Amino acid sequence: MTIPLSLVADMGTLDDATPGVPSPDGAGHRPVLLTPLIESLQPRPGQIAVDATFGTGGVTAALLERVSPGGRVIAIDRDQSAVDAGRARFGADGAVEIAQGDFADLEAIVHALGVTAADLVVFDLGISSVQLDDPARGFSFRFDGPLDMRMDPRSGTTAAHLVDSLTADELTSLIRDYGDERFARSIASRIVRARERSPITTTTQLRELVEQVVPRRFWPKRIHPATRTFQALRIAVNHELESLERGLQAAISILRPGGRLGVISFHSLEDTLVKNALHVAAQNCVCPPQQPHCTCVHRATLFLLTRKVIRPDSAELATNPRSRSARLRVAEKLATDG
Ligand SMILES: C[S@@+](CC[C@H](N)C(=O)[O-])C[C@H]1O[C@@H](n2cnc3c(N)ncnc32)[C@H](O)[C@@H]1O
Known part of the structure; x- marks a missing residue:
């Protein structure tokens, strides 16, 4: 499934999981403020x-x-x-x-x-x-990549590991507390059911799962529905x-x-x-x-x-x-x- 461009273009809200701002020429990161x-x-x-x-x-x-x-x-x-x-x-x-x-x-x-x-x-x-736009880092739901999200890829726990190992209650708290996501419990339950069939290891798998859980009429106007879940995992992965x-x-x-x-x-x-x-x-x-x-x-x-x-x-x-x-x-x- 392709992500509507209107949602991609609007990824800079306060609730965004992906606050990095690209430079206008596409090279590097342009600092804000x-x-x-x-x-x-x-x-x-x-x-x-x-x-x-x-x-x-x-x-x-x-x-x-x-x-x-x-x-x-x-x-x-x-x-x-x-x-x-x-x-x-x-x-x-x-x-x-x-x-x-x-x-x-x-x-x-x-x-x-x-x-x-x-x-x-x-x-x-x-x-x-630069981190956001590298699919291999797994920060963005815009690209297919490993569900990693570590700022220091040499140490610590990946987002895939959290998604695979936390209980439904732990995932619910994580997604609700760090993502302010009203569908946290449904997303967590779906993750637990899905991982029984096969592990969730990629950004695409997680994005599609969230898209299926959040009813269309509740999709946020300015951000993609997976934004808050990705933000929550990134915050947790990197403490x-x-x-x-x-x-x-x-x-x-x-x-x-x-x-x-x-x-x-x-x-x-x-x-x-x-x-x-x-x-x-x-x-x-x-x-x-x-x-x-x-x-x-x-x-x-x-x-x-x-x-x-x-x-x-x-x-x-x-x-x-x-x-x-x-x-x-x-x-x-x-x-x-x-
Ligand atoms: C928004 S970018 C900074 C952009 C920078 N001011 C510039 O002009 O390019 C945030 C950077 O901080 C790093 N970072 C985030 N949390 C960190 C932490 N706890 N310790 C060290 N670096 C961290 C990230 O890896 C990322 O490279």
């Missing part, structure tokens, strides 16, 4: 920037231009192929170092490179369009929310006083986690509101520079409609951190 990101971070020559999600290096390049001369960009990506391509691109430039790893381990990765504090940290979450939680804490910890943190998210689970983490870090007290006196030892470490989230403006939306799910939040490390 790059102008507001750079304007709010205000990189300066001599600074040390950490790009926690290197991808194809668009953000790294923009940071490098502004921290030069004298500055450095330390970039991280889970995906060894992104790291290899990045080293080939920036290899000659001693000011860029690219490390393979999970940004959950950001502090250890940066320390291992001899750096103890950073002026800027950026997260541009999700997957790149995305756990990594993000740890990565944000590591970023806050490694920032110098006055240093800035920018986070671009692409779906509501990510954005809510980012918003809550930054809000808590910006509070001087986290005692329950009904408690008359503060007994916590929590002290604010961040100042929120974006009280309201930054979204793509009309010009960016016009040139890149798929950027509309992106949200940017920026904070500054306080001079006294407790």
Whole structure:
């Protein structure tokens, strides 16, 4: 079955499993919200920037231009192929170092490179369009490929393994909680029945199964019906929310006083986690509101520079409609951190 083009073209909503945005010429990944990101971070020559999600290096390049001369960009990506391509691109430039790893381990990765504090940290979450558009990676229901979805294909559990091994209840929770899918239970039950006949190992098998389960009249208007199930599996396979939680804490910890943190998210689970983490870090007290006196030892470490989230403006939306799910939040490390 072919996927209607109207659904394919509209894959950039907040609920999308595939937030990577391709560059207009089809080469690499065009970062979204790059102008507001750079304007709010205000990189300066001599600074040390950490790009926690290197991808194809668009953000790294923009940071490098502004921290030069004298500055450095330390970039991280889970995906060894992104790291290899990045080293080939920036290899000659001693000011860029690219490390393979999970940004959950950001502090250890940066320390291992001899750096103890950073002026800027950026997260541009999700997957790149290079990963998305590679059928062998199994991220997209637009292509037939193995149901893999690992950002680091050298380790961890594949989506096929989760689909094959989780119970119906576990699959229901996963698809409902990470995909906000109202047909989660029916999809999970169908997966369990189908895998008794033969294992579900490809993106096409899963896409067709979801298409059969979700009644046509309930197909979402702007996204393919399998979008939410694919998003849920990708989040689970890569432990995305756990990594993000740890990565944000590591970023806050490694920032110098006055240093800035920018986070671009692409779906509501990510954005809510980012918003809550930054809000808590910006509070001087986290005692329950009904408690008359503060007994916590929590002290604010961040100042929120974006009280309201930054979204793509009309010009960016016009040139890149798929950027509309992106949200940017920026904070500054306080001079006294407790
Ligand atoms: C949206 S892309 C970033 C695009 C990049 N800003 C650019 O300009 O090309 C996200 C990248 O972050 C990587 N990534 C996602 N989660 C990660 C994690 N927990 N640790 C390290 N890298 C991660 C993905 O492999 C992907 O390459």
